[in-house]
Amino acid sequence: MANVLKGWLADNTVTTDNKDDKILVLESAGSLTEKDILERMMHEITGLKEETLNHAVTLYNRIIMESLLNGYTVNTGLFYASPSFQGVIDGGTWNKEKNSIKVNFQQGKTLREEIAQTKVEILGEKADIMYVIEVEDKKTGLKDGTASPGFGFVIKGRNLKVGGTDEAVGVYLISESQSAEKLPDYQIIKNMPSELIIQIPTGLLDGPYTLRITTQYSSSNAKLKVPKTLDYPLTLVNE
Known part of the structure; x- marks a missing residue:
């Protein structure tokens, strides 16, 4: 199935002096939780029990998380992720009040290829x-x-x-x-x-x-x- 993103034309609030300057605002298709994704997977994969699929997804997520938080970079194809530190280290001591751990995500090769083939449909202008x-x-x-x-x-x-x-x-x-x-x-x-x-x-x-x-x-x-x-x-x- 071809990917399609739909959007509405709206005034660009950043460039107030240009009334013809428009941006495209995404028409949301809704939101999905992990449970919703598992249900979709069950519709496409026959012969697997729901608890087996749930275990596999939970294990996949845990291994990615543990790998990131033990210093690995992770490349799934869908995304590339790497951990980093935030804040200045005073006196050579880690301070949770000033310092934090951040995980950075970037688009992976598989996602970039799909983005390149995604169709954009402009729905027109939408009031308010x-x-x-x-x-x-x-x-x-x-x-x-x-x-x-x-x-x-x-x-x-x-x-x-x-x-x-x-x-x-x-x-x-x-x-x-x-x-x-x-x-x-x-x-x-x-x-x-x-x-x-x-x-x-x-x-x-x-x-x-x-x-x-x-x-x-x-x-x-x-x-x-x-x-x-x-x-x-x-x-x-x-x-």
Whole structure:
């Protein structure tokens, strides 16, 4: 099956002086968890028990993780990954408050070849489209989608302002198990159409989450009857 990515034309908020400058915003097809991927694999692979396939995937992930965290670089074809250190070492001593371990990911040969053959379909222009240009963890300064509990997290983009009376309106952190943590209003530190700053709650486990922004805000100043939602992947890192 041919790969197809669909996108909507939107104004480029970076070049405000050029009204004809457009960017292409991805039309999301949804999100997949490891469970979803395993279910898709089961549809394609007959003769294997689900627990066997699950064990193989879990083992594959563990060996990659252990290899990276013991100093190996890993090249799967899909991605190339390598560990590195962050922060200045004071007095020759590792300090978890100032130093951290980062794993860097780059596209592998197999993925690059598939990207080159992927078709892009432009759907046209979409009114009041929401999108994220950049995020930043205020503790580490990293812009790779990692977030530190207890610290600020900056989201820059378009039409991000949280507003409206619908009970669904708000900012959420959704775990892999689909449990949702709604941020109280006081943890939304800055609330503007082009920039949100939130405080990441403490007490949450490390790992992947979905940041969900739901709002009735409209750039036309007419409140939307039905809230619109944007999902963005991030990873919580307690250090």
